[in-house]
Amino acid sequence: MNPSECVIPASARPPRLRRTVARIAAGLAGAVTLAPAASLAAPPPIMAVVSDDGTSQGGDPLAFLHNWRREGALLGDLWGVRKELAHHGVTITVQETSEVLGNASGGVHQSFDYDGLTQAVVQVNSQRAFGYYGGTFNASALQLHGINLSQRNLASLQTASGIESDRATRLWELWYDQKLLAEDRLDLRLGQQSLDQEWMVSPNALLFVNTAFGWPEVPTADLPGGGPAYPLSTPGVRVRYRPVNALAIQLGAFSSSPFTISNARAQALGADPQQLDPSGTSFPLYRHGVLLLAELQYTTPALGGMVAPGAAQPLAATWRLGVWYDSEQFADVRYAGDGLSLADPASNRSQRLHRGNLGIYGVVDKIVWRSTRDPNRTLSLFGRAMATPFADRNTISASANLGLVLKDPFPYRTDDSLGLGLGFSRVSPHLAGLDSDTARFTGSYTLRQTSETYVEATYQRQITPWLQIQPDVQLVFNPGGGLANPQTGTTRVGNELVFGLRANILL
Secondary structure, three states: OOHHHHOOOHHHOOHHHHHHHHHHHHHOOOOOOOOOOOOOOOOOOOOOOOOOOOOOOOOOOOHHHHOOOOOOOOOOOOOOHHHHHHHOOEEEEEEEEEEEEEEEEEEOOOOEEEEEEEEEEEEEEHHHHHOOOOEEEEEEEEEEEEOOHHHHHHOOOOOOOOOOOOOEEEEEEEEEEEEEOHHHOEEEEEEEEOHHHOOOOOOHHHHOOOHHHOOOHHHHHHOHHHOOOOOOOEEEEEEEEEEEOOEEEEEEEEEOOOOOOOHHHHHHHOOOHHHHOOOOOOOOOOOOOEEEEEEEEEEEOOOOOOOOOOOOOOOOEEEEEEEEEEEEEEEEEEEEOOOOEOOOOOOOOOEEEEEEEEEEEEEEEEEEEEOOOOOOOEEEEEEEEEEOOOOOOOOEEEEEEEEEEEEOOOOOOOOOEEEEEEEEEEEOHHHHHHHHHHHHHHOOOOOOOOEEEEEEEEEEEEEEOOEEEEEEEEEEEOHHHOOEOOOOOOOEOEEEEEEEEEEEEEO
């Protein structure tokens, strides 16, 4: 088995990082070097289509240009198409996210690059369409374009943008959701699903641009192919039950891997699930294990809670506690099948496989302050922590996010948001141990990977109901957990200062 057969899935590591690892490995006379995975992306939430002022485009095909400040979407009612479809329970939403990001310092290179994402979602309400209450059919697709800055320049674990991915046009989600029981207390969803839409997420954190505020770094690095998260998905079923108004129990069972091959083989080949299935239509179900998830959600005040006359409105909070388990086989990150270190020249470098993988997480979103003069002005705190007890089969052992979001930050800017947050990822001690083994067996200078931390400040300004502009700045410390800079081979990739400007356009 050659050194390249023990790398982590290529989908979760940028090409730039793959080339960096290859150069280091070559310089160490064949010793195996593993690198933690870079975060999978997480797209911005789609804006709701806001009703316009009631004017019709029927008599003027360019009416949406005259009313562009008030229209709920750039193209307005699409000459009556949206309204007619809505009468039959069908909604079509298209949103373009375009951004320019660049690192002014640090990284492997410095440049500014453009990347973009077009999301298209079709939903059918069963009651309007067929007279049957509680059902929703959803189909969504992605068109990814532009250049990936994190691949080209940064070599970071927690990538700079939540929309970065391989260029493609692909199916994303395809599911049916049914609400049951009184007050919709039971909710079932069956079909192709992307877990970053409902699991492990903080609604407040989705304001930010950095990927790791969406889908966490632990499942990105440790699950097969980064897990079934944007731009990937897998077939499965999700059940949510609300026994009381304040408590919800969410359970899920999904295909354990977005790969079309087993995880062990994918790890050996360094396969990329986006390249194996560029259209997103493989529906990986066979030759795989199962990914099981359970999440407990507690909200206060409870849904439908009453406030006494004259009493202040309580500050809302939501706590989530969850666990996931993947039954696939996972290759050891430090030792070969013969028990020797992968860096040991005497090792046969075969895969040492472990059955199953596990992660535990907690998420909190809480309003900590509300203005007495303007109730729309609130300050919210969010936090998320996740860890895995299995350091031997994982490249990242823990990750965390923390931040503050101020809504309505300035007078008359009720739809704007200002955020400050940070993220942290810790490299598995077994992977760091492989770095030490490499130094010991080769006698070469080898950097020991440790952790990566970033800080982000962002401001989202609502220009019109269909347009958001978002300037952003990020500072990344110890990129890649301490990877060697391929330009020098003996120094780490420098700390990075990243500037960006994002636009969300609801078409």
